Amino acid sequence: MDHTYGPGLASRYAVATTICPDPLNEDSELLQTLLEYRTRFAESPVVYPASDAFFEFVSKNRDALSPLYRLALPPASLSAAAIDKRKQYELAAAAGIPFPRTVYPATFNDVREVMNSIVYPVFIKPIVGHTWRRHFLGKGFLIENSSDLLATYLEILPTGLETMIQSYIVGPPTDMHSVALYRTKDGRCLGHFVARKIRQSGEDAGVGTLMESCNDEELVDMSMRFVNAMNYHGIAELEFKRDSRDGIRRLIELNPRLWLQAQLASDAGVNFAKIQYNDLTDRAPDPVFPSRNGFIWLDWVADYQSCRLAHKKGQLSLYAWLRSWISARSYATFAGDDPKPFYVSSRPAIQGMLKNAMARIRRLCGLK
Numbered sequence: 001m002d003h004t005y006g007p008g009l010a011s012r013y014a015v016a017t018t019i020c021p022d023p024l025n026e027d028s029e030l031l032q033t034l035l036e037y038r039t040r041f042a043e044s045p046v047v048y049p050a051s052d053a054f055f056e057f058v059s060k061n062r063d064a065l066s067p068l069y070r071l072a073l074p075p076a077s078l079s080a081a082a083i084d085k086r087k088q089y090e091l092a093a094a095a096g097i098p099f100p101r102t103v104y105p106a107t108f109n110d111v112r113e114v115m116n117s118i119v120y121p122v123f124i125k126p127i128v129g130h131t132w133r134r135h136f137l138g139k140g141f142l143i144e145n146s147s148d149l150l151a152t153y154l155e156i157l158p159t160g161l162e163t164m165i166q167s168y169i170v171g172p173p174t175d176m177h178s179v180a181l182y183r184t185k186d187g188r189c190l191g192h193f194v195a196r197k198i199r200q201s202g203e204d205a206g207v208g209t210l211m212e213s214c215n216d217e218e219l220v221d222m223s224m225r226f227v228n229a230m231n232y233h234g235i236a237e238l239e240f241k242r243d244s245r246d247g248i249r250r251l252i253e254l255n256p257r258l259w260l261q262a263q264l265a266s267d268a269g270v271n272f273a274k275i276q277y278n279d280l281t282d283r284a285p286d287p288v289f290p291s292r293n294g295f296i297w298l299d300w301v302a303d304y305q306s307c308r309l310a311h312k313k314g315q316l317s318l319y320a321w322l323r324s325w326i327s328a329r330s331y332a333t334f335a336g337d338d339p340k341p342f343y344v345s346s347r348p349a350i351q352g353m354l355k356n357a358m359a360r361i362r363r364l365c366g367l368k
Contacts, residue, residue, distance in 0.1 A: 001037075003030075007333045007341035008050070016040065023057035024130070031061050038068045046070045046280050048273065049257045052083045052130040070280040072185075072234030074256070081230060082256035085164065086127050092251050095229040097222055099251040101167040111153045114165065115146040121168040123205065124152060126161055129253075135159045139205045142168060169252075171244040173197045176252075177216060178208075178239050179223040180265055182275045185233045191275050191288040192220050193265040195297070198324070199306045209303035210324060211261050213268040213295040219249065226251070235272050237262075260332060264297035265290075267330040298328035300342075301349045 001018040002009060003026075009017040018037070021029035038045075047069045049055035059079040062071060074082055081087035092099050103118065104127070105111045125140030126132035132140075136156075143149045149165070156163055169175075174196060181192040194216045200206040223238045237259040239252040258273065265272055268290045278285035303325075310316035334342040 001033075002050075005344075007345040010340040010344040012338050012340065023053045027057055027060070030057060031064060034065060035068070044068060044070050046277050048276065051257065052128070052255070055257050056083055056130075072276055072280060074230055074232045074234070078230050078232075079256075082232075082254065083128055083130070085125075085129075085253055086162075088251075088254055091229050092226060095225050097226050097251050098248050100169055103165050105153070105163070105165060108150075108153060108157060111150060111165075115149050118165060119167060120144055120146075121170075122149070123166045123168045124149075124156070124163055125166065125205075126163055128162065131161060135161065138202055139207075142205070169241045169243045169250060171242055173200045173208075175242040175244065176200075176208075176239065177214075177219055177241075177249075178211075178237055178259075178261070179216070179219045180235065180237045180259070180262070180270070180272060181220070181223055181227065182235055182272055182279070183224075183227050183232050184279055187228065187231075189224060189287065190279060190285055191270045191272060192223070193268065193270040193272075193290050194219060195261060195264055198296075199303060199310075201302050201306060207299075207302065208261060209299045209306050210328070211264055211297040213264060213290060213297075214293050215290070222249070222251075226254070232256075235276055260299070261297050263332070264295065264330045267297070268292040268295045295330060296324070296328045297330040297332070298325060299332035300325075300334065301346045302332075304349070 001020040003020055003022040005019060008014060009019075018033075020033050021027075023030055047058060047065070049058050058065060058071060059073055059076070059082070062073060062076065065071060073079060078091075081091055086104060089099050089102060101118075103114050105114060120143065122143050123140050124143060129139075141152050143152060143165075176197040178195050178197070179192065180195075182190045184190060194214050195208075195211045196214050197208040197210075198212055199210040200208050219240055222240070223236070226238065227236050234256065235258055237255040237257075239255075240249045241252055242249045262272060269292055270288050270290050275285055275288065307316055307321045311318065311321060331342075333345045
């Protein structure tokens with residue numbers, strides 16, 4: 001279920017799909033919906049939060065939901081850290097995990113006090129990510145100097161959002177890795193998976209649009225130290241980036257849920273949804289670790305925009321563009337036996353491309 005109609009609800013494998021109340025603005029209504037929905041099942045179903053907003057809702061209402069649903073959640077005392085980056089960095093510091101130098105201004109005077117002591121470039125981003133998307137696009141703002149910092153905070157502060165100013169980690173997208181793992185309540189790792197970013201949706205920071213599976217024991221060890229410090233239970237996806245200035249890999253954030261590229265992990269041999277299901281239904285699954293490196297995942301629609309921009313700048317040849325697409329074996333929403341999610345996710349972009357193509361044709365023909 002979701003509060004808006006998206007690709008997941010279009011799948012032919014999803015049955016009895018529901019447009020539900022918004023977890024941010026209608027949490028009491030959503031709780032009532034879930035309490036009523038439970039009567040459709042003979043046994044307690046497994047719940048997978050698929051966004052930060054739904055994770056926060058499920059965690060906040062765990063006392064009402066846990067007698068009826070099977071949940072994998074960190075302890076209530078640490079659940080806030082799963083979506084609050086400030087609390088994540090406090091835990092990372094205690095566990096000895098490197099992260100970027102970060103300050104947390106609350107007022108315009110706070111910004112003025114730090115603007116001349118920080119090293120540029122810096123990145124402004126939200127402490128809680130899903131609240132940011134109500135006001136701004138992208139993950140945050142890359143800031144090159146103090147005047148831009150002040151001007152940007154004049155836009156941000158009226159929204160009431162809590163933000164951070166973070167040292168920008170210099171390096172290409174390929175220095176960004178994600179580590180996914182599943183930790184049981186008693187501390188066992190039932191699966192882990194590492195992916196390297198090849199391209200992303202933004203020039204400075206963005207969601208991966210072309211990813212490759214790989215091995216990296218160092219990052220897996222760092223990730224396990226972090227989730228052990230949280231006494232974490234469930235699926236976690238952690239992002240790290242290597243700083244080209246000193247070679248240190250630093251934690252960017254933890255996502256406490258299934259994530260966009262989870263299909264790549266499944267296709268490479270680590271099905272986190274199945275691992276969680278087996279764990280919560282007492283099937284005692286054996287640990288599963290990846291066996292397929294170099295497996296490529298592609299988000300066609302988002303990657304088209306990334307490739308188009310890089311090609312315009314002379315950074316990507318058509319041959320390299322096509323070769324990267326042909327090499328993909330795992331996809332964000334496309335599946336030959338279930339095409340409708342891809343249609344739903346790509347329809348706005350395809351309509352926009354067709355509209356632009358028709359406008360270009362009309363201009364070439366001298367038509368208005």
